[in-house]
Amino acid sequence: MNVAQIDEFFARLAARNPDPKTELRYSSPFTLLAAVMLSAQATDTSVNKATPALFKAANTPAKMADLGPAGILPYIKTIGLYRTKAKNLAALSQMLVDRHGGEVPADRDALQELPGAGRKTANVVLNTLFGHPTIAVDTHVFRVSNRTGLAPGKDVMAVEAALDEVVPDKWKMGAHHWLILHGRYTCVARLPKCPICPVAELCAFKDKTPPTPASVTPRAKPAVKSRQRDKQTPSSQRRAAKVRSGKRGRG
Numbered sequence: 001m002n003v004a005q006i007d008e009f010f011a012r013l014a015a016r017n018p019d020p021k022t023e024l025r026y027s028s029p030f031t032l033l034a035a036v037m038l039s040a041q042a043t044d045t046s047v048n049k050a051t052p053a054l055f056k057a058a059n060t061p062a063k064m065a066d067l068g069p070a071g072i073l074p075y076i077k078t079i080g081l082y083r084t085k086a087k088n089l090a091a092l093s094q095m096l097v098d099r100h101g102g103e104v105p106a107d108r109d110a111l112q113e114l115p116g117a118g119r120k121t122a123n124v125v126l127n128t129l130f131g132h133p134t135i136a137v138d139t140h141v142f143r144v145s146n147r148t149g150l151a152p153g154k155d156v157m158a159v160e161a162a163l164d165e166v167v168p169d170k171w172k173m174g175a176h177h178w179l180i181l182h183g184r185y186t187c188v189a190r191l192p193k194c195p196i197c198p199v200a201e202l203c204a205f206k207d208k209t210p211p212t213p214a215s216v217t218p219r220a221k222p223a224v225k226s227r228q229r230d231k232q233t234p235s236s237q238r239r240a241a242k243v244r245s246g247k248r249g250r251g
């Protein structure tokens with residue numbers, strides 16, 4: 001994609017969703033950090049099902065550290081890799097208490113040092129909480145960036161670097177969310193919804209899903225011609241004749 005196409009690509013995604021946000025539920029910097037960490041290799045939906053009860057039990061690093069891995073585990077059993085994540089969440093919380101006064105640090109290195117919080121978590125937190133123009137690359141962003149030709153790369157780091165280079169500054173704050181949502185709902189892994197895709201003409205993917213009858217907008221029915229509309233059926237003619245002759249029909 002050239003510069004103008006990339007601008008148009010984001011303009012179209014932005015037009016559909018001017019203020020994109022994470023779909024993870026959170027109520028504070030700490031609960032966002034915890035939710036993002038828990039969402040690694042799991043769906044946001046599975047995390048959102050588990051976190052209301054977890055955060056009711058512990059919504060601060062101190063309370064979460066007190067809960068400990070054994071106390072966290074029952075709340076997150078429906079999330080993938082829950083045993084490791086329970087240990088990491090307890091250790092991450094303890095580290096926030098010990099090193100950062102119970103606050104979420106606005107610093108990439110400090111975030112990436114937290115147990116279970118890798119580069120993606122740091123990017124999401126920096127972007128969502130602290131307004132940094134970072135573009136976190138998850139499975140959806142990776143797929144969309146490669147398929148469309150927006151920012152091809154063989155691994156996550158290569159795609160992140162490519163996005164950083166080609167995405168115009170004005171779109172950087174929302175780019176992560178727009179790309180995730182586009183990959184989650186339209187440019188899906190198995191059968192991308194190309195026939196209804198808002199950026200189809202800009203996309204370089206060679207194996208676009210062809211239109212099906214169901215995906216083509218049905219044509220409006222032709223207007224009934226006035227002469228046909230006025231044409232009466234034999235039964236309606238009989239009813240009309242009865243009315244004219246003063247007889248009333250039944251029912």
Ligand code: SF4
Nearest residue numbers: 187192194197200203
């Ligand atoms: S046209 Fe298809 S492959 Fe390209 S971005 Fe849209 S949904 Fe994805």
